[in-house]
Amino acid sequence: MNLAGFEKIAPSLANPLILVGFGLFLAYGIHWQLMKSGLLEKVTQKDSGLIIRLFLRYGFWLALVLMLLGFGLQFSDIGLSAWNSYMQKEKVVAVDAGKLARKMVGPLQGQLEAKDEQIKALTEAITALSKANAPTKDINAALRALQQGDTKQAKAIFAQVLKTKEAEERTANKEAAAAARHLGALAYMNNPQEALIYYRKAVQLDPDNADGWNQLGNLLYRTGELAQAEEAHRKVLALAEAHQDKMEQAVALSNLGVVYQTRGELDKAEEMHRKDLELNKALGRKEGMAQNYGNLGSVYYTRRELDKAEEMYREALELDQALGSRQGMAEDYGNLGNVSFTRRKLDKAEEMYRKSLEISEALGLKATSANQYGNLGTVFYIRRDIDKAEDMYRKALELDQALGRKEGMAATYGNLGNVYKTRGELEKAKTLLKQSLSLYQEMGAMQHPYAKTVQQWLDELAQ
Numbered sequence: 001m002n003l004a005g006f007e008k009i010a011p012s013l014a015n016p017l018i019l020v021g022f023g024l025f026l027a028y029g030i031h032w033q034l035m036k037s038g039l040l041e042k043v044t045q046k047d048s049g050l051i052i053r054l055f056l057r058y059g060f061w062l063a064l065v066l067m068l069l070g071f072g073l074q075f076s077d078i079g080l081s082a083w084n085s086y087m088q089k090e091k092v093v094a095v096d097a098g099k100l101a102r103k104m105v106g107p108l109q110g111q112l113e114a115k116d117e118q119i120k121a122l123t124e125a126i127t128a129l130s131k132a133n134a135p136t137k138d139i140n141a142a143l144r145a146l147q148q149g150d151t152k153q154a155k156a157i158f159a160q161v162l163k164t165k166e167a168e169e170r171t172a173n174k175e176a177a178a179a180a181r182h183l184g185a186l187a188y189m190n191n192p193q194e195a196l197i198y199y200r201k202a203v204q205l206d207p208d209n210a211d212g213w214n215q216l217g218n219l220l221y222r223t224g225e226l227a228q229a230e231e232a233h234r235k236v237l238a239l240a241e242a243h244q245d246k247m248e249q250a251v252a253l254s255n256l257g258v259v260y261q262t263r264g265e266l267d268k269a270e271e272m273h274r275k276d277l278e279l280n281k282a283l284g285r286k287e288g289m290a291q292n293y294g295n296l297g298s299v300y301y302t303r304r305e306l307d308k309a310e311e312m313y314r315e316a317l318e319l320d321q322a323l324g325s326r327q328g329m330a331e332d333y334g335n336l337g338n339v340s341f342t343r344r345k346l347d348k349a350e351e352m353y354r355k356s357l358e359i360s361e362a363l364g365l366k367a368t369s370a371n372q373y374g375n376l377g378t379v380f381y382i383r384r385d386i387d388k389a390e391d392m393y394r395k396a397l398e399l400d401q402a403l404g405r406k407e408g409m410a411a412t413y414g415n416l417g418n419v420y421k422t423r424g425e426l427e428k429a430k431t432l433l434k435q436s437l438s439l440y441q442e443m444g445a446m447q448h449p450y451a452k453t454v455q456q457w458l459d460e461l462a463q
Helices: 005-015 014-039 044-074 077-087 097-104 112-130 136-147 154-169 171-189 193-205 210-222 225-240 246-263 264-285 286-301 306-323 326-342 348-361 367-381 386-403 408-421 427-445 449-462
Strands: none
Touching: 097 112, 097 136, 112 136, 112 154, 112 171, 112 210, 136 154, 154 171, 171 193, 171 210, 193 210, 210 225, 210 246, 225 246, 225 408, 246 264, 246 286, 264 286, 286 306, 286 326, 306 326, 326 348, 326 367, 348 367, 367 386, 367 408, 408 427, 408 449, 427 449
16 A cells, blocks of 8 residues: 655645545555555455455455545535534633623613612623524624613513423423523613513512522612512511521612602601611611611601711712712712702802712713702792703703603692792693602602692692
8 A cells, every 4th residue: 555645635634534444545545455465364265255255355344435525525515514613612702701791781771779789680691692502603692682772582582491491390490580580681671660570570480589689679769669679678688587688688678768759758768768877887888887877867868867867978979979870979979969958058059069960960870860960959049040940850850861860850840830820821830740640650659759849739729
Protein backbone atom coordinates (compact mmCIF):
# COMPACT_ATOMS: atom_id res chain seq x y z
CA MET A 1 0.00 0.00 0.00
CA ASN A 2 1.53 3.28 -1.12
CA LEU A 3 0.92 6.45 0.98
CA ALA A 4 2.75 8.80 -1.34
CA GLY A 5 0.99 12.12 -1.71
CA PHE A 6 -0.55 11.84 1.77
CA GLU A 7 0.10 15.56 2.35
CA LYS A 8 -2.40 16.37 -0.40
CA ILE A 9 -5.30 14.65 1.34
CA ALA A 10 -4.31 15.46 4.95
CA PRO A 11 -6.30 18.74 5.12
CA SER A 12 -9.44 16.84 4.16
CA LEU A 13 -9.16 14.66 7.25
CA ALA A 14 -10.91 17.41 9.24
CA ASN A 15 -14.10 16.00 7.76
CA PRO A 16 -15.27 13.23 10.15
CA LEU A 17 -16.42 10.85 7.41
CA ILE A 18 -13.13 11.10 5.53
CA LEU A 19 -11.21 10.62 8.78
CA VAL A 20 -13.17 7.49 9.76
CA GLY A 21 -12.96 6.08 6.27
CA PHE A 22 -9.22 6.70 6.10
CA GLY A 23 -8.74 4.95 9.44
CA LEU A 24 -10.66 1.89 8.27
CA PHE A 25 -8.79 1.95 4.95
CA LEU A 26 -5.45 1.81 6.78
CA ALA A 27 -6.55 -0.90 9.21
CA TYR A 28 -7.99 -3.26 6.64
CA GLY A 29 -5.49 -2.39 3.96
CA ILE A 30 -2.49 -3.22 6.16
CA HIS A 31 -3.96 -6.56 7.24
CA TRP A 32 -4.81 -7.44 3.67
CA GLN A 33 -1.26 -6.69 2.50
CA LEU A 34 0.23 -8.71 5.38
CA MET A 35 -1.83 -11.72 4.46
CA LYS A 36 -0.98 -11.43 0.79
CA SER A 37 2.74 -11.27 1.63
CA GLY A 38 2.58 -14.41 3.74
CA LEU A 39 3.77 -12.73 6.90
CA LEU A 40 0.52 -13.70 8.59
CA GLU A 41 -0.28 -17.40 8.73
CA LYS A 42 -3.21 -18.25 6.59
CA VAL A 43 -6.22 -19.40 8.50
CA THR A 44 -8.30 -22.35 7.48
CA GLN A 45 -11.86 -22.04 6.45
CA LYS A 46 -12.76 -24.08 9.48
CA ASP A 47 -11.03 -21.68 11.86
CA SER A 48 -11.98 -18.43 10.24
CA GLY A 49 -15.25 -19.21 8.60
CA LEU A 50 -17.42 -16.55 7.23
CA ILE A 51 -16.37 -13.85 9.73
CA ILE A 52 -12.85 -13.31 8.37
CA ARG A 53 -14.00 -13.18 4.78
CA LEU A 54 -16.69 -10.64 5.62
CA PHE A 55 -14.25 -8.41 7.48
CA LEU A 56 -11.73 -8.45 4.68
CA ARG A 57 -14.18 -8.12 1.86
CA TYR A 58 -16.71 -5.61 3.18
CA GLY A 59 -14.51 -3.70 5.59
CA PHE A 60 -12.13 -2.59 2.83
CA TRP A 61 -14.98 -1.55 0.55
CA LEU A 62 -16.81 0.18 3.42
CA ALA A 63 -13.72 2.30 4.01
CA LEU A 64 -13.58 3.32 0.36
CA VAL A 65 -17.29 4.15 0.29
CA LEU A 66 -17.00 6.32 3.42
CA MET A 67 -14.02 8.18 1.99
CA LEU A 68 -15.78 8.83 -1.30
CA LEU A 69 -18.92 9.99 0.52
CA GLY A 70 -16.82 12.25 2.72
CA PHE A 71 -15.10 13.82 -0.28
CA GLY A 72 -18.51 14.37 -1.85
CA LEU A 73 -19.81 16.11 1.23
CA GLN A 74 -16.61 18.10 1.55
CA PHE A 75 -17.45 19.91 -1.66
CA SER A 76 -21.18 20.08 -1.05
CA ASP A 77 -22.49 23.39 0.27
CA ILE A 78 -25.19 21.52 2.16
CA GLY A 79 -22.68 19.20 3.78
CA LEU A 80 -20.33 22.00 4.74
CA SER A 81 -23.15 24.07 6.17
CA ALA A 82 -24.46 21.17 8.24
CA TRP A 83 -21.01 20.30 9.56
CA ASN A 84 -20.13 23.90 10.40
CA SER A 85 -23.46 24.28 12.14
CA TYR A 86 -22.73 21.18 14.19
CA MET A 87 -19.20 22.25 15.08
CA GLN A 88 -20.14 25.85 15.85
CA LYS A 89 -23.41 25.55 17.76
CA GLU A 90 -24.95 28.92 18.65
CA LYS A 91 -24.38 29.73 22.29
CA VAL A 92 -26.68 31.77 24.54
CA VAL A 93 -25.48 35.37 24.49
CA ALA A 94 -23.90 36.59 27.72
CA VAL A 95 -26.15 39.11 29.47
CA ASP A 96 -25.74 40.94 32.78
CA ALA A 97 -29.24 40.16 34.08
CA GLY A 98 -29.13 42.69 36.92
CA LYS A 99 -27.93 45.53 34.72
CA LEU A 100 -30.54 44.77 32.05
CA ALA A 101 -33.28 44.60 34.70
CA ARG A 102 -32.34 48.01 36.09
CA LYS A 103 -32.37 49.46 32.58
CA MET A 104 -35.79 47.96 31.85
CA VAL A 105 -37.36 49.16 35.11
CA GLY A 106 -36.11 52.69 34.42
CA PRO A 107 -39.03 55.05 34.98
CA LEU A 108 -41.34 52.51 36.62
CA GLN A 109 -42.52 53.91 39.88
CA GLY A 110 -44.28 53.17 43.09
CA GLN A 111 -42.66 52.87 46.48
CA LEU A 112 -38.86 52.67 46.46
CA GLU A 113 -39.00 49.19 47.98
CA ALA A 114 -41.38 48.04 45.28
CA LYS A 115 -39.01 49.26 42.57
CA ASP A 116 -36.15 47.26 44.11
CA GLU A 117 -38.41 44.22 44.24
CA GLN A 118 -39.34 44.65 40.58
CA ILE A 119 -35.65 44.78 39.64
CA LYS A 120 -35.13 41.58 41.61
CA ALA A 121 -38.07 39.88 39.88
CA LEU A 122 -36.88 40.94 36.43
CA THR A 123 -33.32 39.81 37.17
CA GLU A 124 -34.65 36.36 38.06
CA ALA A 125 -36.76 36.29 34.89
CA ILE A 126 -33.83 37.23 32.63
CA THR A 127 -31.57 34.66 34.32
CA ALA A 128 -34.24 31.98 33.89
CA LEU A 129 -34.72 32.96 30.24
CA SER A 130 -31.01 32.29 29.55
CA LYS A 131 -31.48 28.75 30.89
CA ALA A 132 -34.91 28.04 29.43
CA ASN A 133 -35.63 24.79 27.60
CA ALA A 134 -36.06 26.47 24.21
CA PRO A 135 -34.05 26.75 20.97
CA THR A 136 -30.92 28.81 21.53
CA LYS A 137 -31.73 31.11 18.63
CA ASP A 138 -35.11 31.90 20.20
CA ILE A 139 -33.53 32.63 23.59
CA ASN A 140 -30.95 34.92 21.99
CA ALA A 141 -33.61 36.72 19.99
CA ALA A 142 -35.63 37.24 23.16
CA LEU A 143 -32.61 38.53 25.10
CA ARG A 144 -31.73 40.97 22.33
CA ALA A 145 -35.33 42.17 22.21
CA LEU A 146 -35.32 42.75 25.98
CA GLN A 147 -32.32 45.04 25.56
CA GLN A 148 -34.56 47.16 23.34
CA GLY A 149 -37.41 47.04 25.87
CA ASP A 150 -39.46 44.49 23.88
CA THR A 151 -40.79 41.69 26.11
CA LYS A 152 -42.95 39.79 23.59
CA GLN A 153 -40.47 37.05 22.63
CA ALA A 154 -39.40 36.42 26.22
CA LYS A 155 -43.05 36.18 27.27
CA ALA A 156 -43.72 33.70 24.45
CA ILE A 157 -40.97 31.40 25.75
CA PHE A 158 -42.22 31.54 29.35
CA ALA A 159 -45.82 31.07 28.18
CA GLN A 160 -44.76 27.81 26.53
CA VAL A 161 -42.91 26.73 29.68
CA LEU A 162 -46.00 27.54 31.76
CA LYS A 163 -48.26 25.59 29.38
CA THR A 164 -45.94 22.57 29.42
CA LYS A 165 -45.49 22.52 33.18
CA GLU A 166 -49.19 23.06 33.88
CA ALA A 167 -49.92 20.03 31.70
CA GLU A 168 -47.69 17.96 33.99
CA GLU A 169 -49.95 19.06 36.85
CA ARG A 170 -48.88 18.80 40.50
CA THR A 171 -45.45 17.30 39.85
CA ALA A 172 -44.37 20.51 38.07
CA ASN A 173 -46.40 23.17 39.92
CA LYS A 174 -43.35 25.00 41.28
CA GLU A 175 -41.79 25.23 37.83
CA ALA A 176 -45.09 26.42 36.35
CA ALA A 177 -45.38 29.02 39.13
CA ALA A 178 -41.85 30.25 38.42
CA ALA A 179 -42.75 30.70 34.74
CA ALA A 180 -45.90 32.60 35.77
CA ARG A 181 -43.84 34.91 38.02
CA HIS A 182 -41.42 35.60 35.18
CA LEU A 183 -44.36 36.42 32.89
CA GLY A 184 -45.73 38.74 35.59
CA ALA A 185 -42.40 40.53 35.93
CA LEU A 186 -42.25 41.10 32.16
CA ALA A 187 -45.91 42.13 31.84
CA TYR A 188 -45.51 44.60 34.73
CA MET A 189 -43.40 46.73 32.41
CA ASN A 190 -46.36 47.89 30.33
CA ASN A 191 -49.51 45.98 31.29
CA PRO A 192 -50.25 45.78 35.05
CA GLN A 193 -53.59 44.01 34.52
CA GLU A 194 -51.90 41.23 32.54
CA ALA A 195 -49.23 41.01 35.24
CA LEU A 196 -51.98 40.57 37.86
CA ILE A 197 -53.32 37.55 35.97
CA TYR A 198 -49.91 35.86 35.99
CA TYR A 199 -49.09 36.67 39.62
CA ARG A 200 -52.48 35.35 40.72
CA LYS A 201 -51.77 32.15 38.79
CA ALA A 202 -48.30 31.97 40.39
CA VAL A 203 -49.61 32.08 43.97
CA GLN A 204 -52.33 29.59 43.07
CA LEU A 205 -49.73 27.13 41.76
CA ASP A 206 -47.20 27.75 44.54
CA PRO A 207 -48.90 29.37 47.57
CA ASP A 208 -45.81 29.05 49.77
CA ASN A 209 -43.65 31.29 47.58
CA ALA A 210 -43.29 34.72 49.23
CA ASP A 211 -41.97 36.44 46.08
CA GLY A 212 -45.18 35.70 44.20
CA TRP A 213 -47.37 37.10 46.99
CA ASN A 214 -45.13 40.14 47.37
CA GLN A 215 -45.28 41.10 43.69
CA LEU A 216 -49.02 40.46 43.65
CA GLY A 217 -49.44 42.77 46.66
CA ASN A 218 -47.38 45.53 45.06
CA LEU A 219 -49.46 45.37 41.88
CA LEU A 220 -52.74 45.37 43.78
CA TYR A 221 -51.60 48.44 45.70
CA ARG A 222 -50.62 50.18 42.49
CA THR A 223 -54.03 49.50 40.96
CA GLY A 224 -55.85 50.63 44.10
CA GLU A 225 -57.07 47.22 45.35
CA LEU A 226 -56.04 47.96 48.92
CA ALA A 227 -57.93 45.18 50.74
CA GLN A 228 -56.44 42.52 48.45
CA ALA A 229 -53.01 44.16 48.68
CA GLU A 230 -53.16 43.93 52.48
CA GLU A 231 -54.13 40.26 52.26
CA ALA A 232 -51.18 39.51 49.94
CA HIS A 233 -48.65 41.33 52.14
CA ARG A 234 -50.05 39.62 55.25
CA LYS A 235 -49.35 36.33 53.50
CA VAL A 236 -45.75 37.45 52.82
CA LEU A 237 -45.32 38.39 56.48
CA ALA A 238 -46.64 35.02 57.67
CA LEU A 239 -44.32 33.11 55.32
CA ALA A 240 -41.34 35.29 56.31
CA GLU A 241 -41.99 34.71 60.01
CA ALA A 242 -42.36 30.96 59.45
CA HIS A 243 -39.01 30.89 57.63
CA GLN A 244 -37.41 33.37 60.07
CA ASP A 245 -36.49 35.56 57.11
CA LYS A 246 -35.99 39.03 58.62
CA MET A 247 -35.32 40.68 55.27
CA GLU A 248 -38.64 39.45 53.89
CA GLN A 249 -40.37 40.50 57.12
CA ALA A 250 -39.02 44.03 56.70
CA VAL A 251 -40.35 44.21 53.14
CA ALA A 252 -43.79 42.98 54.20
CA LEU A 253 -44.02 45.41 57.13
CA SER A 254 -43.03 48.33 54.91
CA ASN A 255 -45.66 47.46 52.31
CA LEU A 256 -48.38 46.96 54.95
CA GLY A 257 -47.53 50.33 56.45
CA VAL A 258 -47.98 52.01 53.07
CA VAL A 259 -51.36 50.30 52.56
CA TYR A 260 -52.62 51.48 55.96
CA GLN A 261 -51.24 54.96 55.35
CA THR A 262 -53.11 55.23 52.07
CA ARG A 263 -56.31 54.20 53.81
CA GLY A 264 -55.78 56.85 56.46
CA GLU A 265 -55.30 54.23 59.23
CA LEU A 266 -52.37 56.15 60.68
CA ASP A 267 -51.91 54.29 63.97
CA LYS A 268 -51.60 50.96 62.15
CA ALA A 269 -49.30 52.55 59.60
CA GLU A 270 -47.02 53.94 62.30
CA GLU A 271 -46.91 50.55 64.04
CA MET A 272 -45.80 48.81 60.82
CA HIS A 273 -43.18 51.44 59.97
CA ARG A 274 -41.66 51.37 63.47
CA LYS A 275 -41.42 47.58 63.48
CA ASP A 276 -39.83 47.80 60.03
CA LEU A 277 -37.35 50.44 61.25
CA GLU A 278 -36.25 48.19 64.14
CA LEU A 279 -35.64 45.30 61.75
CA ASN A 280 -33.72 47.44 59.27
CA LYS A 281 -31.52 48.83 62.05
CA ALA A 282 -30.76 45.29 63.20
CA LEU A 283 -29.97 44.27 59.63
CA GLY A 284 -27.91 47.41 58.96
CA ARG A 285 -30.07 48.24 55.91
CA LYS A 286 -29.64 51.98 55.51
CA GLU A 287 -31.75 52.06 52.36
CA GLY A 288 -34.63 50.54 54.31
CA MET A 289 -34.07 52.90 57.22
CA ALA A 290 -34.23 55.92 54.91
CA GLN A 291 -37.54 54.67 53.56
CA ASN A 292 -38.85 54.07 57.08
CA TYR A 293 -37.99 57.59 58.19
CA GLY A 294 -39.71 58.99 55.12
CA ASN A 295 -42.84 56.90 55.76
CA LEU A 296 -42.95 57.87 59.43
CA GLY A 297 -42.54 61.50 58.41
CA SER A 298 -45.60 61.15 56.17
CA VAL A 299 -47.62 59.70 59.06
CA TYR A 300 -46.69 62.67 61.26
CA TYR A 301 -47.30 65.10 58.41
CA THR A 302 -50.81 63.75 57.89
CA ARG A 303 -51.45 64.28 61.61
CA ARG A 304 -50.02 67.79 61.20
CA GLU A 305 -47.23 67.07 63.69
CA LEU A 306 -44.94 69.18 61.54
CA ASP A 307 -41.85 69.26 63.76
CA LYS A 308 -41.78 65.46 64.04
CA ALA A 309 -42.48 65.14 60.33
CA GLU A 310 -39.61 67.44 59.40
CA GLU A 311 -37.26 65.58 61.76
CA MET A 312 -38.08 62.26 60.07
CA TYR A 313 -37.75 63.71 56.56
CA ARG A 314 -34.34 65.18 57.37
CA GLU A 315 -33.17 61.84 58.80
CA ALA A 316 -34.23 60.24 55.51
CA LEU A 317 -32.50 62.93 53.43
CA GLU A 318 -29.26 62.56 55.37
CA LEU A 319 -29.21 58.81 54.78
CA ASP A 320 -30.13 59.11 51.10
CA GLN A 321 -27.40 61.71 50.53
CA ALA A 322 -24.85 59.43 52.21
CA LEU A 323 -26.03 56.52 50.06
CA GLY A 324 -26.03 58.62 46.90
CA SER A 325 -29.69 57.70 46.35
CA ARG A 326 -30.97 60.44 44.05
CA GLN A 327 -34.38 58.83 43.87
CA GLY A 328 -34.62 58.87 47.64
CA MET A 329 -33.49 62.49 47.69
CA ALA A 330 -36.24 63.42 45.22
CA GLU A 331 -38.82 61.93 47.60
CA ASP A 332 -37.26 63.68 50.60
CA TYR A 333 -37.19 67.13 48.97
CA GLY A 334 -40.83 66.74 48.00
CA ASN A 335 -41.76 65.78 51.56
CA LEU A 336 -39.85 68.71 53.04
CA GLY A 337 -41.65 70.94 50.54
CA ASN A 338 -44.95 69.69 51.96
CA VAL A 339 -43.89 70.72 55.47
CA SER A 340 -42.88 74.20 54.25
CA PHE A 341 -46.15 74.51 52.32
CA THR A 342 -48.24 73.67 55.38
CA ARG A 343 -46.32 76.31 57.33
CA ARG A 344 -47.25 78.70 54.47
CA LYS A 345 -43.62 79.22 53.52
CA LEU A 346 -44.55 79.07 49.84
CA ASP A 347 -41.23 80.19 48.39
CA LYS A 348 -39.35 77.54 50.39
CA ALA A 349 -41.96 74.95 49.44
CA GLU A 350 -41.62 75.79 45.74
CA GLU A 351 -37.83 75.53 46.02
CA MET A 352 -38.08 72.03 47.51
CA TYR A 353 -40.67 70.90 44.96
CA ARG A 354 -38.56 72.11 42.06
CA LYS A 355 -35.47 70.36 43.44
CA SER A 356 -37.46 67.16 43.62
CA LEU A 357 -38.92 67.65 40.15
CA GLU A 358 -35.49 68.32 38.61
CA ILE A 359 -34.11 65.04 39.96
CA SER A 360 -37.28 63.11 39.12
CA GLU A 361 -37.37 64.21 35.50
CA ALA A 362 -33.65 63.58 35.08
CA LEU A 363 -34.13 60.00 36.34
CA GLY A 364 -37.44 59.45 34.54
CA LEU A 365 -39.32 58.99 37.84
CA LYS A 366 -42.85 59.53 36.60
CA ALA A 367 -44.72 59.01 39.87
CA THR A 368 -42.52 61.40 41.81
CA SER A 369 -42.73 63.92 38.97
CA ALA A 370 -46.53 63.65 39.08
CA ASN A 371 -46.50 64.35 42.82
CA GLN A 372 -44.37 67.46 42.39
CA TYR A 373 -46.46 68.82 39.54
CA GLY A 374 -49.46 68.42 41.82
CA ASN A 375 -47.66 70.14 44.70
CA LEU A 376 -46.55 73.03 42.50
CA GLY A 377 -50.13 73.34 41.26
CA THR A 378 -51.29 73.82 44.83
CA VAL A 379 -48.60 76.46 45.45
CA PHE A 380 -49.84 78.38 42.42
CA TYR A 381 -53.45 77.91 43.54
CA ILE A 382 -52.72 79.45 46.95
CA ARG A 383 -51.08 82.39 45.16
CA ARG A 384 -54.27 82.63 43.07
CA ASP A 385 -52.38 81.97 39.84
CA ILE A 386 -55.22 79.67 38.76
CA ASP A 387 -54.12 79.11 35.16
CA LYS A 388 -50.64 77.94 36.24
CA ALA A 389 -52.23 75.78 38.91
CA GLU A 390 -54.44 74.05 36.34
CA ASP A 391 -51.47 73.54 34.01
CA MET A 392 -49.50 71.81 36.80
CA TYR A 393 -52.48 69.64 37.78
CA ARG A 394 -53.02 68.58 34.16
CA LYS A 395 -49.38 67.49 33.89
CA ALA A 396 -49.74 65.49 37.11
CA LEU A 397 -52.93 63.83 35.89
CA GLU A 398 -51.39 62.84 32.56
CA LEU A 399 -48.54 61.07 34.32
CA ASP A 400 -50.78 59.35 36.86
CA GLN A 401 -53.15 58.13 34.16
CA ALA A 402 -50.21 56.67 32.22
CA LEU A 403 -49.10 54.84 35.37
CA GLY A 404 -52.60 53.76 36.38
CA ARG A 405 -52.07 55.30 39.85
CA LYS A 406 -55.54 55.65 41.36
CA GLU A 407 -54.31 57.51 44.44
CA GLY A 408 -52.60 60.19 42.36
CA MET A 409 -55.52 60.47 39.96
CA ALA A 410 -57.98 60.83 42.86
CA ALA A 411 -56.00 63.70 44.38
CA THR A 412 -55.57 65.48 41.04
CA TYR A 413 -59.25 65.20 40.09
CA GLY A 414 -60.01 66.78 43.46
CA ASN A 415 -57.53 69.59 42.84
CA LEU A 416 -58.89 70.29 39.37
CA GLY A 417 -62.41 70.26 40.75
CA ASN A 418 -61.39 72.90 43.27
CA VAL A 419 -59.88 75.01 40.46
CA TYR A 420 -63.20 74.98 38.56
CA LYS A 421 -65.07 75.64 41.80
CA THR A 422 -62.95 78.75 42.33
CA ARG A 423 -63.64 79.90 38.77
CA GLY A 424 -67.36 79.41 39.28
CA GLU A 425 -67.61 76.61 36.71
CA LEU A 426 -69.68 74.56 39.11
CA GLU A 427 -70.85 71.68 36.89
CA LYS A 428 -67.30 70.89 35.79
CA ALA A 429 -66.25 71.15 39.43
CA LYS A 430 -68.93 68.66 40.55
CA THR A 431 -67.97 66.18 37.83
CA LEU A 432 -64.30 66.23 38.78
CA LEU A 433 -64.93 66.06 42.53
CA LYS A 434 -67.23 63.06 42.04
CA GLN A 435 -64.52 61.36 39.94
CA SER A 436 -62.10 61.90 42.79
CA LEU A 437 -64.43 60.43 45.41
CA SER A 438 -65.27 57.49 43.16
CA LEU A 439 -61.59 56.55 43.00
CA TYR A 440 -61.14 56.88 46.76
CA GLN A 441 -64.17 54.65 47.21
CA GLU A 442 -62.77 52.05 44.78
CA MET A 443 -59.57 51.97 46.82
CA GLY A 444 -61.45 51.65 50.11
CA ALA A 445 -59.76 54.88 51.22
CA MET A 446 -62.67 57.13 52.13
CA GLN A 447 -60.97 57.81 55.48
CA HIS A 448 -58.02 59.39 53.70
CA PRO A 449 -57.78 63.04 54.85
CA TYR A 450 -57.90 64.36 51.31
CA ALA A 451 -60.99 62.27 50.52
CA LYS A 452 -62.70 64.08 53.40
CA THR A 453 -61.59 67.45 51.96
CA VAL A 454 -63.00 66.57 48.53
CA GLN A 455 -66.28 65.50 50.12
CA GLN A 456 -66.43 68.85 51.95
CA TRP A 457 -65.97 70.76 48.66
CA LEU A 458 -68.71 68.71 47.04
CA ASP A 459 -71.04 69.36 49.98
CA GLU A 460 -70.40 73.08 49.67
CA LEU A 461 -71.49 72.97 46.01
CA ALA A 462 -74.69 71.19 46.95
CA GLN A 463 -75.76 73.99 49.32
